[in-house]
Amino acid sequence: MxxxxxxxxxxxxxxxxxxxxxxxxxxxxxxxxxxxxxxxxxxxxxxxxxxxxxxxxxxxxxxxxxxxxxxxxxxxxxxxxxxxxxxxxxxxxxxxxxxxxxxxxxxxxxxxxxxxxxxxxxxxxxxxxxxxxxxxxxxxxxxxxxxxxxxxxxxxxxxxxxxxxxxxxxxxxxxxxxxxxxxxxxxxxxxxxxxxxxxxxEGPRVTYTTIRQLLAQSPDTTLKQQLDTERDGIAIAANSKTGREGVDAFVAKRKPDFAGVNQ
Known part of the structure; x- marks a missing residue:
């Protein structure tokens, strides 16, 4: 490197x-x-x-x-x-x-x-x-x-x-x-x-993208709108390759391989 x-x-x-x-x-x-x-x-x-x-x-x-x-x-x-x-x-x-x-x-x-x-x-x-x-x-x-x-x-x-x-x-x-x-x-x-x-x-790039989007929109939304967007986002993330790898790695007590799913 x-x-x-x-x-x-x-x-x-x-x-x-x-x-x-x-x-x-x-x-x-x-x-x-x-x-x-x-x-x-x-x-x-x-x-x-x-x-x-x-x-x-x-x-x-x-x-x-x-x-x-x-x-x-x-x-x-x-x-x-x-x-x-x-x-x-x-x-x-x-x-x-x-x-x-x-x-x-x-x-x-x-x-x-x-x-x-x-x-x-x-x-x-x-x-x-x-x-x-x-x-x-x-x-x-x-x-x-x-x-x-x-x-x-x-x-x-x-x-x-x-x-x-x-x-x-x-x-x-x-x-x-x-x-x-x-x-x-x-x-x-x-x-x-x-x-x-x-x-x-090497981290969860999809997660970073969503975090940046949520933060960018938060000053212009109501709490209810932001809560709804967060709920929908985490549900989508749970079924994504990144979310599956992160959760499965946590359960298996291993380091997640986000680099592999970023490709």
Whole structure:
């Protein structure tokens, strides 16, 4: 099993689709060539993919959009409309993907970088990890879905404070708020995030897909609707190959072979 460092292109390694969103070039700002490549990779999703890992390949996960490019555009509004459209295509494809999304968040996650942290299922950071909306500082409103995802993570009032005040959030506070799942050593972030992603590859993929779907719909449904959906889902799962393997393995006191039924 390879333990690769993050690469500068979309790469499938041991069932994990690694999607870089920034590089050391241009101060680790969001690279839209990579974003477009990642969107295409998600649209071509195949059964060989068991998890998604978002990475940055420089000192930061993503320092946000390239403000110098914004400033140099002949029509800044048209330019940002184009870039926001590309980013939102990626966020939609990421959300629609059937497998868990893990983010390896080193250094800064600012602007759209913070938006993508909020779009992940599990975010691994280090002591130096720092998040910031960064939009008010340059007189722009948010994008990347952060006004949808952030209130669902931290609550509506705290989200208002963070976005309006352009709050800088350190690693410990980010864990407390639920923006980061946990902290490891700064030099261990990618290794741990990749380990977490790989754990999903060999797990019950159908179960993960259903969990993500249930969580995604829960804010917009009544308790009764959610209970009904959960009931129907677990009944379907019980007769699936994954459910049968899991229950039979438990009764037989053996480790379930989910990899075999994932094929």
């Amino acid at each position: 390879k333990n690769t460092e993050p690469t500068d292109t979309a790469t499938l390694v041991d069932g994990v689709l690694q999607l870089p969103i920034s590089t050391a070039a241009a101060g680790t700002s969001m690279d839209f060539t990579l974003i477009d490549e990642a969107t295409e990779a998600l649209r071509d999703y195949g059964a060989e993919i068991g998890a998604i890992l978002l990475t940055g390949t420089g000192a930061n996960f993503c320092a946000g959009g390239n403000v110098r490019h914004f400033a140099a555009a002949d029509d800044r509004g048209a330019y940002l409309h184009e870039k926001a459209t590309a980013l939102h295509d990626f966020v939609e494809a990421l959300t629609a993907a059937p497998t868990p999304v893990v983010a390896a968040v080193q250094g800064w996650a600012a602007g759209a970088g913070m938006s993508l942290v909020c779009a992940s299922d599990i975010a691994i950071g280090g002591p130096s990890t720092t998040l910031r909306p960064a939009y008010p500082g340059i007189g722009l409103s948010p994008d990347g879905g952060i006004t949808w995802s952030l209130p669902r993570i931290v609550g509506a009032r705290r989200a208002r404070e963070i976005l309006l005040s352009d709050t800088v959030i350190g690693a410990d506070e980010a864990v407390r708020l639920g923006l980061l799942s946990r902290i490891v050593g700064d030099d261990e972030i990618h290794t741990e995030a990749l380990r977490v992603a790989r754990s999903f590859v």
